[in-house]
Amino acid sequence: MKNKIQQLRKAHKVTQQELADALCVTRQTIISLENGRYNASLTLAHKAAQFFGMTIEELFIFENDENI
Template identity: 55%
Template structure:
């Protein structure tokens, strides 16, 4: 799933470990999130969005991801 976790983390001058500590997950989880290899639970998505003062929809590009999913299901 495409997301803006890395972008928001860098804007806030945080390391992956600092973000992981702030939301109580491992740094591997943050790495996987940033690479789009892991879809977070709704609670983790909420914690990250709250930490960065944005919405889940914005940080996880939900409209864009839905469009990509819809387009791929048409094939």
């Protein structure tokens, strides 16, 4: 699952550590999320979407086969 976390974080001028602190996760989790190596849980996706002021669908790009 792709996401726009990295580009939004850079647009908001937020560091990985600041985002990690805001979402109560480690910086490694943010790095893995940005690289697409780890898929966030619904709770973390909701927190991240709230942080950037958007919906989960806007932040995370669901591909067709992932919706099934």
